[in-house]
Amino acid sequence: MRKKQYKIFAAIHLGSEMISMQIVQYRNLNNIKILEECNRRVRLGEETFKNKIIPFSMVNEICELLVGFKRLMTEYEVEEYSMQATTAVREALNRVFLIDQIYIRTGLKVTVIDLPEEIYTKYQSIRRTMKLDGLTGVDESMLMMDISSGGLGITFVKDNVIRYQQNLNIGVIRVKESFNRNQRSSMKFNQALAEYLSSTMGAVRDALKNEQVRYLVLSGAESELLLQMLGIEFKAGVIRIKTEQFMQLFKTVHALNLPQIIKVFKINEDIAELVVPTILLYEQLLALVQVQEIILTDDRFIDGICLLHIGPKTNRDYAAELEQEQLSLFHSIGRRYHYDEAHSRQVEKLAVAMFDKLGKHHGLDSHSRILLQATALLHDIGKYVSLRSHSLYSYKLLMSSDMLGFSELDKKIVALASYYHAHRLFSGSIHTDVEQMSPEIMPLVAKLAALVRLADAMDRSYKQKIKSCRVNVKNGVMKVEAVTREDLTIEEWTFASKASFFEEVYGLQAVLERVER
Numbered sequence: 001m002r003k004k005q006y007k008i009f010a011a012i013h014l015g016s017e018m019i020s021m022q023i024v025q026y027r028n029l030n031n032i033k034i035l036e037e038c039n040r041r042v043r044l045g046e047e048t049f050k051n052k053i054i055p056f057s058m059v060n061e062i063c064e065l066l067v068g069f070k071r072l073m074t075e076y077e078v079e080e081y082s083m084q085a086t087t088a089v090r091e092a093l094n095r096v097f098l099i100d101q102i103y104i105r106t107g108l109k110v111t112v113i114d115l116p117e118e119i120y121t122k123y124q125s126i127r128r129t130m131k132l133d134g135l136t137g138v139d140e141s142m143l144m145m146d147i148s149s150g151g152l153g154i155t156f157v158k159d160n161v162i163r164y165q166q167n168l169n170i171g172v173i174r175v176k177e178s179f180n181r182n183q184r185s186s187m188k189f190n191q192a193l194a195e196y197l198s199s200t201m202g203a204v205r206d207a208l209k210n211e212q213v214r215y216l217v218l219s220g221a222e223s224e225l226l227l228q229m230l231g232i233e234f235k236a237g238v239i240r241i242k243t244e245q246f247m248q249l250f251k252t253v254h255a256l257n258l259p260q261i262i263k264v265f266k267i268n269e270d271i272a273e274l275v276v277p278t279i280l281l282y283e284q285l286l287a288l289v290q291v292q293e294i295i296l297t298d299d300r301f302i303d304g305i306c307l308l309h310i311g312p313k314t315n316r317d318y319a320a321e322l323e324q325e326q327l328s329l330f331h332s333i334g335r336r337y338h339y340d341e342a343h344s345r346q347v348e349k350l351a352v353a354m355f356d357k358l359g360k361h362h363g364l365d366s367h368s369r370i371l372l373q374a375t376a377l378l379h380d381i382g383k384y385v386s387l388r389s390h391s392l393y394s395y396k397l398l399m400s401s402d403m404l405g406f407s408e409l410d411k412k413i414v415a416l417a418s419y420y421h422a423h424r425l426f427s428g429s430i431h432t433d434v435e436q437m438s439p440e441i442m443p444l445v446a447k448l449a450a451l452v453r454l455a456d457a458m459d460r461s462y463k464q465k466i467k468s469c470r471v472n473v474k475n476g477v478m479k480v481e482a483v484t485r486e487d488l489t490i491e492e493w494t495f496a497s498k499a500s501f502f503e504e505v506y507g508l509q510a511v512l513e514r515v516e517r
Contacts, residue, residue: 005027006025006026006027006031007025007026007027007079007080008023008024008025008035008076008077008078008079008080009023009024009025009026009078009079009080009081009082009306009309009310010022010023010024010069010073010076010078010080010081010082011024011081011082011083011084011302011305011306011309012066012069012081012082012083012084012108012302013083013084013085013086013300013301013302013305014044014062014083014084014085014086014088014089014110015042015044015045015086015087015088015148015301016044016045016048016086016087016088016148016150017041017042017043017044017045018039018040018041018042019039019040019042019062019065019066020037020038020039020040020300020302021036021037021038021069021072021073021302022034022036022037022302022303022305022306023035023036023037023072023073023076023078024306024310026310026314027314028310028314028315029307029310029311029314029315029318032306032310035076036072036076038068038069038072040065042058042061042062043058044058044088044089044092045087045088045150047088047092048087048088048089048091048092048150049088049091049150052091052092052093053092053093053094054088054089054092054094054095054098059097059098059101062098062102063101063102063105063106066102066105066106066108067105067106069106069108070106070107070108080309081108082111082305082309083108083109083110083111084110084111084112084113084121084301084305085099085110085111085112085113086113086118086148086150086301087115087118087148087150087151088150089110089112090112090113090114090115091150095112098110099112113407114406114407114408115151115153115167115169115402116167116402116403116404116405116406116407116411117405117406117407118148118151118153118301119146119151119153119155119167119404120304120404120405120406121301121304121305121308121405122146122148122153122219122299122300122301122304123144123146123153123155123304123404124304124307124308124311124322125299125300125301125303125304125307126144126146126217126219126297126299127144127157128307129237129238129297129299130142130215130217130238130295130297133237133238135215135238135295140158140159140160140214140215141156141157141158141159141211141212141213141214141215142156142157142158142213142214142215142216142217143155143156143157143208143211143213143215143216143217143288143289143291144156144157144217144219145216145217145218145219145285146219147218147219147278147281147282148301150169151167151168151169151170152167152168152169152170152281153165153166153167154166154167154168154204154285155404156208156211156213158211161325161328161332162325162328162329162332162404163211163332164207164208164211164332165329165332165402165404166203166204166207166402167402167404168200168201168204170197170200170201170281193276193277193280194280194283194284197280197281197284198284198287201284201288204288205287205288208288208289209289211289212289212290213289213290213291213292214291214292214293215291215292215293215294215295216285216286216289216291216293216294216295217295217296217297218282218285218294218295218296219296219297219298219299223296223297223298224298225267225271225274225275225278226249226278226279226282226296227239227296228265228267229249229265229275230245230246230249234298235298236298237297237298238295238296238297239295239296239297239298240293240294240295241294241295241296242294243286243291243293243294246282246283246286246294249279250279250282250283252264253275253276253279253280258272258273258276261275261276323370326370326374326404326405327373327377329403329404329405330373330374330377330378330403331377333378333381333401333403334377334378334381337381337382337383337384337397338384339377339378339380339381339383339384340380340462342462342464343380343459343462343464344376344377344378344379344380345377346455346458346459346464346466347376347377347379347452347455347456347458347459348373348376348377348455349455350454350455350458350459350466350469350480351372351373351375351376351451351452351454351455352369352372352373352376353469353470353471353480354451354454354455354471354478354480355368355369355372355451356369356471357471357472357473357478358451358471358473358478358506361473362447362506363443364444364447368444368447368448371410371413371414371417371444371448372417372448372451372452374403374406374414375414375417375418375421375448375449375452376451376452376455378394378398378414378418379391379394379417379418379421379452379456380394381393381394381397381398382394382395382396382397382418384397385397390422391418391419391420391421391422391423392419392433392434394415394418394419395415395416395418395419395433395434396433398411398414398415398418399411399412399415409441412435412441413441413444413445413448414448416434416437416441416445416449417445417448417449417452418449418452419434419449420445420446420449421449421452421453421456422453424501425442425445425446425449425501443505446505447505447506449501450501450502450504450505450506451502453498453501453502454480454495454498454499454502454510456498457491457494457495457497457498458480458482458491458495458512459491460490460491460494461490461491463486465484465486465487465488465491466482466483466484466488466491467483467484468483469481469482469483470483470515473508476507476508476509477508477509477510477511478502478506478508478509478510478511479511479513480510480511480512480513481513481515482512482513482514482515483515483516483517484514484515484516485516488512488514491512492512492514495510495512496512499511
């Protein structure tokens with residue numbers, strides 16, 4: 001029998017305003033065909049942001065809809081699927097019951113993703129659209145703003161490197177639900193909301209104040225509404241808009257209250273209530289930096305789900321590109337806290353050399369590898385706050401940072417591994433500001449911390465004496481042959497003193513040997 005040349009994949013998004021499914025047939029990243037799309041508007045966001053729970057009647061409605069989706073998936077012989085839930089489900093206090101009901105009634109598993117993962121998924125789709133349109137390059141700079149129902153992602157990319165990234169809980173529906181109906185109808189609402197948004201984004205304004213931006217790229221659930229108000233036809237791909245058009249729209253909306261907006265723009269009340277938060281958010285974004293051109297794209301979160309499922313599986317270059325982009329973000333975080341880049345890169349190089357020899361025999365996968373790189377690059381950022389307690393402050397700074405594309409659990413693993421690279425894991429004592437580890441993540445944290453501890457020891461002088469190394473594992477010993485013509489006395493002594501933790505975790509004796517070549 002001839003082997004089938006393509007696969008069928010279904011992406012499902014449980015969003016704050018819409019439940020969507022896209023079924024695609026694919027061979028590779030450049031050969032994707034949409035077979036079916038389904039969209040049903042819901043009010044998950046309004047319920048969650050207002051009442052903190054999803055009512056049972058809505059749970060029932062969602063499950064019935066997904067039963068229909070499952071039937072379609074069967075008809076199309078879907079082989080792979082990913083169902084992801086974003087802000088509304090993520091913040092619902094009863095989300096576990098919704099997820100349980102979905103699984104019981106459909107057999108489908110839901111992944112609830114954190115805001116940095118949500119923004120990253122959409123960001124990747126936008127980046128690909130921009131690249132295909134020839135709008136990315138080494139000399140280009142762009143500020144990407146993704147407004148969802150519950151959040152705002154701000155990503156500054158320059159020379160194809162992420163220079164700044166911040167995610168805020170100020171999405172359109174969340175902002176709307178922060179004010180009651182009387183407040184939203186007031187003639188003073190526009191001014192009050194503008195001041196509220198301006199104060200919220202003060203730190204972002206400070207971070208970007210000296211940056212030159214070629215493109216301001218806007219995306220989000222209300223992009224189509226904005227184009228309608230501007231009198232621009234909505235189309236697929238990239239839409240370019242002059243800044244003056246935006247400014248005129250801002251001026252018009254500022255002078256109107258809710259009933260007047262409904263009349264002037266001929267839209268219903270539900271949509272009109274989203275207009276002011278949307279317009280004022282865009283206005284605040286434009287006030288952050290001077291931009292040469294404004295671009296809107298029609299990319300959706302569900303497009304990003306498909307891209308991130310298919311791309312890394314079928315295209316090695318794309319997978320490598322994603323990894324380099326994530327590493328650029330770690331360096332961006334490190335620069336924010338004035339890390340020692342040469343030392344951090346050396347620790348990363350040495351830790352990865354050991355990982356690549358040990359990983360597959362110790363339950364470590366490619367995702368563990370990128371978490372190790374994050375830990376190695378950022379383990380010392382706490383020195384920005386305190387030299388004496390730097391590992392504690394590395395933990396605190398990492399826990400308070402957004403790591404684009406990583407879950408809260410991923411971030412916690414990196415933060416804890418950074419802390420324990422300088423503390424004994426099994427000593428019984430732990431700083432009150434460091435949370436207790438769950439048994440589920442303890443083995444991974446320990447394995448990452450042990451590798452970073454040894455790699456850090458191999459650059460104890462902070463002089464990057466070791467030019468390269470070769471790692472061998474034999475007869476219960478991991479031997480690291482360090483190539484250098486320099487004296488390694490301090491590194492050898494420090495390595496020996498740190499090796500016992502590695503032995504506890506990996507069950508291997510660790511030996512550092514200097515080799516001249």
